[in-house]
Amino acid sequence: MSADARIGLIGLGTMGAALASNIAEKGFDIAVFNRTTQVTRDFAAEAGDLGPRITPAETLEDLVAAIARPRAIILMVPAGDPVDQQIAALTPLLDDDDLIIDCGNANFHDTDRRVAEGFGPFMGVGVSGGEEGARHGPSIMAGGTPELWARVEDVMLAIAAKHEGDPCAALMGPGGAGHFVKMVHNGIEYADMQMIAEVYGILRDGHGLDADEIGDVFDAWNRGPLQSYLIEISGKVAHARDVATRKPLLSQIVDAAGQKGTGRWTAIESQHRLAPVPAIEAAVVARNLSARLEERARGQEVFGPAPQRFDTLDRETLERGLIAGKVLCYAQGFAMLSAATRDFGWDLPMARIAQIWREGCIIRSTMLDAMASALDGEPGVNLMFTDHFAAILRDTHDALRQVVAQAALHGHPTPALSSGLAYFDAMRTARGTADMIQAQRDFFGLHGFVHVNGKADQHGPWAKAAATPKV
Numbered sequence: 487m488s489a490d491a492r493i494g495l496i497g498l499g500t501m502g503a504a505l506a507s508n509i510a511e512k513g514f515d516i517a518v519f520n521r522t523t524q525v526t527r528d529f530a531a532e533a534g535d536l537g538p539r540i541t542p543a544e545t546l547e548d549l550v551a552a553i554a555r556p557r558a559i560i561l562m563v564p565a566g567d568p569v570d571q572q573i574a575a576l577t578p579l580l581d582d583d584d585l586i587i588d589c590g591n592a593n594f595h596d597t598d599r600r601v602a603e604g605f606g607p608f609m610g611v612g613v614s615g616g617e618e619g620a621r622h623g624p625s626i627m628a629g630g631t632p633e634l635w636a637r638v639e640d641v642m643l644a645i646a647a648k649h650e651g652d653p654c655a656a657l658m659g660p661g662g663a664g665h666f667v668k669m670v671h672n673g674i675e676y677a678d679m680q681m682i683a684e685v686y687g688i689l690r691d692g693h694g695l696d697a698d699e700i701g702d703v704f705d706a707w708n709r710g711p712l713q714s715y716l717i718e719i720s721g722k723v724a725h726a727r728d729v730a731t732r733k734p735l736l737s738q739i740v741d742a743a744g745q746k747g748t749g750r751w752t753a754i755e756s757q758h759r760l761a762p763v764p765a766i767e768a769a770v771v772a773r774n775l776s777a778r779l780e781e782r783a784r785g786q787e788v789f790g791p792a793p794q795r796f797d798t799l800d801r802e803t804l805e806r807g808l809i810a811g812k813v814l815c816y817a818q819g820f821a822m823l824s825a826a827t828r829d830f831g832w833d834l835p836m837a838r839i840a841q842i843w844r845e846g847c848i849i850r851s852t853m854l855d856a857m858a859s860a861l862d863g864e865p866g867v868n869l870m871f872t873d874h875f876a877a878i879l880r881d882t883h884d885a886l887r888q889v890v891a892q893a894a895l896h897g898h899p900t901p902a903l904s905s906g907l908a909y910f911d912a913m914r915t916a917r918g919t920a921d922m923i924q925a926q927r928d929f930f931g932l933h934g935f936v937h938v939n940g941k942a943d944q945h946g947p948w949a950k951a952a953a954t955p956k957v
């Protein structure tokens with residue numbers, strides 16, 4: 487076997503097979519390996535014109551032998567133990583300077599740990615865009631040193647999606663930075679999807695539209711300010727038919743959402759970073775709640791069905807409410823990235839992140855161009871406060887309020903939209919209600935508070951009595 491492949495790839499599943507084909511199509515020779523050998527054989531057999539650029543390997547030894555030194559090997563296997571298992575199996579076969587690149591959705595803490603373990607050069611790279619993105623151009627969020635990035639940058643830029651010729655691939659920072667950015671990307675994805683699902687519920691159960699009519703609404707919105715991949719595919723799925731029954735496909739799908747963890751990790755990590763992302767948290771909770779099918783059915787028996795028909799919201803208000811919600815999803819996500827820059831000593835390229843999300847990834851949206859511009863001069867700013875998005879929110883927050891209020895009055899759960907609105911209102915309330923929290927904490931625990939006169943560690947009149955030991 488000649489050792490001339492530019493790169494290797496392990497894991498020919500949905501993403502790995504597409505990524506390997508993309509790499510070969512861009513002119514790089516690639517060696518591939520899959521745990522189940524038949525998958526490797528089938529992949530090679532179906533490679534067509536790309537066949538000459540693909541070396542199928544049936545053992546890890548053959549894979550390693552087929553790659554030019556210093557080697558670079560992509561892992562595209564499920565996050566967690568499979569990655570550690572592959573690293574353990576590969577490491578004894580590799581030279582000291584061979585590079586392993588985990589392109590799956592790893593938890594960034596695992597990526598940091600793997601780098602710290604020092605088994606050899608290692609990068610954690612977030613790849614977004616699903617199968618189609620991986621095949622024809624994903625958005626790539628790389629983590630690692632500039633030296634390691636330089637070794638694979640040509641491949642990554644070649645296979646990435648392009649926005650007006652600009653590759654949607656960049657180095658985010660060291661260690662787990664790439665996987666952190668991908669995690670937050672997925673958090674925004676969860677919140678955006680949940681808001682769309684909530685509006686879908688209002689159109690279906692509130693306005694009584696059928697699936698095709700709902701599809702038409704999303705199609706129309708995709709020609710306006712909401713234009714984005716998720717709105718586009720929402721229109722397509724609404725129009726789709728179930729192959730077996732010819733009924734609208736949506737009506738044949740059990741409404742229990744799956745999840746692999748990235749949204750949950752975003753919500754958990756946001757708490758550690760003290761970076762509020764309530765719309766993302768609400769979206770994770772909504773997925774968890776959706777899975778409680780039996781309890782929800784019981785609740786309907788006990789209380790009667792919640793969502794009622796209503797016609798007190800017009801389509802334009804719904805669209806404008808969703809625009810406000812969408813801006814708030816991204817604002818929360820970018821604020822979390824900003825907190826990570828602060829906490830981890832990273833220098834996440836905020837504007838560049840918005841740029842590389844403009845194509846290829848699941849949360850691509852026409853809004854990202856303006857987000858990139860807004861973050862360019864002021865990377866740490868909350869997008870809510872930038873001229874462009876403040877103007878949009880001034881124009882649309884009332885619509886979001888109408889959507890949330892009307893939905894609540896008519897029994898439609900809108901956790902993500904409601905959380906987005908509460909975030910907006912909290913973030914524009916200079917004098918909130920935490921004075922009560924601080925006084926309560928001081929009352930029962932003598933935790934102290936800051937007085938408005940500037941003095942810290944102050945106590946209420948109860949302090950002396952509370953401090954006196956009981957006899």
Ligand SMILES: NC(=O)C1=CN([C@@H]2O[C@H](COP(=O)(O)OP(=O)(O)OC[C@H]3O[C@@H](n4cnc5c(N)ncnc54)[C@H](OP(=O)(O)O)[C@@H]3O)[C@@H](O)[C@H]2O)C=CC1
Nearest residue numbers: 497498499500501502521522562563564565568590591616
């Ligand atoms: N699907 C998507 O839209 C996206 C997925 N990702 C991430 O990409 C990664 C791969 O996902 P995807 O392609 O969808 O997954 P698939 O389930 O389609 O494929 C998984 C691949 O990993 C291999 N594999 C599974 N377990 C092991 C193991 N213990 N050791 C070695 N190989 C193993 C499988 O081999 P075998 O054939 O033997 O089972 C298969 O090739 C995940 O981290 C996922 O989160 C990232 C972006 C988008």
Ligand SMILES: O=C(CO)[C@H](O)[C@H](O)COP(=O)(O)O
Nearest residue numbers: 614615744745746747748848
């Ligand atoms: O990373 C992705 C897209 O960006 C994957 O599609 C991921 O699997 C989506 O997350 P989940 O399965 O939790 O919905």
